Amino acid sequence: MKPTYILAIESSCDETAAAVVRNGREVLSNIISSQIALHTLYGGVVPEIASRKHIEKINPVITEALAKAGMTLEEMDAIAVTYGPGLVGSLLVGVAEAKAIAYAAGKPLIGVHHIEGHVSANYISHPELEPPFLCLVVSGGHTHIVMVEDYGTYRIIGRTHDDAAGEAYDKIARAIGLGYPGGPKVDALAKQGDPEAIAFPRAHIEDCPYDFSFSGLKSAVLNYINIEKMKLRDAAKTKAENESSDSKPAPVLTKHGVPTGGETEGTERCPEVFSDGTTKADLAASFQAAVVDVLVTRTIAAAKAQGVNTVAIAGGVASNSALRNRMREVGEANGMKVLYPEPVLCTDNAAMIGAAAYYEFLRGNTADLTLNAVPGLRLGER
């Protein structure tokens, strides 16, 4: 059978990406232009800056993706693009560009859900993987336990009631002075700490055994830091610096649009060693242990309840080493197969969009010229 080639475009947040994917599983090119350095200055993604950067980068990224695959646009069978969820200004650049390319080249257009893309990254890393399986999708904007019943058929089993796990990471990273993006930095610091040093809470939500809540944990960690700061302040009798901003700051967002509240500059530093001898690394490790603990136990419990023995992880936080190791440990102890994509496919990328698009293409789910960006697009929505 003639292979299917898809040119995929992703611009939902702060990564401009394009990829060429063959038959939904084989990545011929996967180009990512990251803006992280630009946004670090502001402690989070600034939507307007992100959108401006996307416009600058999108054509070179697409050209490079085709060149690296050694293919031309004419050889593509379809053009795919992320149309939600994400930052609307960022999404619009990819959507408008993809529509124009599909129209001008006379190719079918496929709109892809960003999270379905993340789930589908597993198809690339694990060619043998087929539905049904359970997937924990965990990123800066999302924390979902999803039952993948078939290609393109998703059922949400669990979700967060407040912060996404990645968002909690970003906020804790800011509080302990690690900056943005928080996930990899907290993960690295946690490796030097004792995960049992501080007992942070694990929230259970009544009647929703597979749902999450991270706001309590986040508050507990922030409180812990503040109390330590206060102790330090009293001891040193130093004056607290006041933030001198009477005007409302421009929106600074974490992944997928959650306000973080301005810059980190001028805020008081988190102590390296706390009054009882525990360290910042211990705090990072203890926080991470609490997050990983609930993510893993609930996912495995959900898999048992659904009667599946394959569990996948997807999304930016899926590259977190503690989460990977623990999920594998607990999963295997329960006779389950645990899968996750290689790190480059966990971050926002277009190859995963091409993978998800392939199965939409097979089902004949194409979009027309009125396709719009949908920042709050829900999983499974078409």
Added chain:
Amino acid sequence: MRILAIDSSAQVASVALLSEDAVLAEYSVDYRKTHSQTLLPMIDEVLRMTETVKEDITAIAVAAGPGSFTGLRIGAATVKGLAMVWNVPVIPVSTIAGIAANFAGSGDIVCPLMDARRGQVYTGAYGFNGSTIVEYIPDTCITIGPLMEKVNELGRKVIFAGDAYAVFREAIEKGVTVPYEFAPIHRAKQNAASVGWLGSALYKEGKTVSAEAFVPTYLRISQAERERAERLEGSADT
């Protein structure tokens, strides 16, 4: 020669197709619908109505800014995609000059005003010497007071146009000392035929860019960058 022209810099979405000596089609919609949904279907309609195939298209003229950041980017991404595939150059045209060109041939200077929020307008002033455009006030983002000073210095009749002249009508009437007129509604706003007309001239002068290099002209940095600069300036003062 066929030039496709696009303006999505504000609420108006406008698409036109021009040959050497005619506006073959123009399609404008001034309605609350997102450009993301309207622009490409409008382009499709214009090309189908004129039986234009991609080989016919010489270049794409686009209102490059100033204007709504999002509106400009939807236009820009659309143009970058089309121009990349069709392998044609992009002709960036000032949005302000485009509106002014609605009055080419009138002999008057035209001062379009677009609402830039925060009490400011995106504006400029242009006149026409036959088919040659003359810039009197370069595109800028300012408040009405200083704009009226610049307009009064021209010492000639001025036509105010653009989507913001109604908002600032009182302030204009208070500040202006030269003879003036407000544009009638059918010529007050963005029109891709005007963008295409200016673009054709620019094309002949070789003032084009590649699809890859084209970016909108915002005339303003983002709010976050401005506030950061203000903060840094503030801390340097103390």
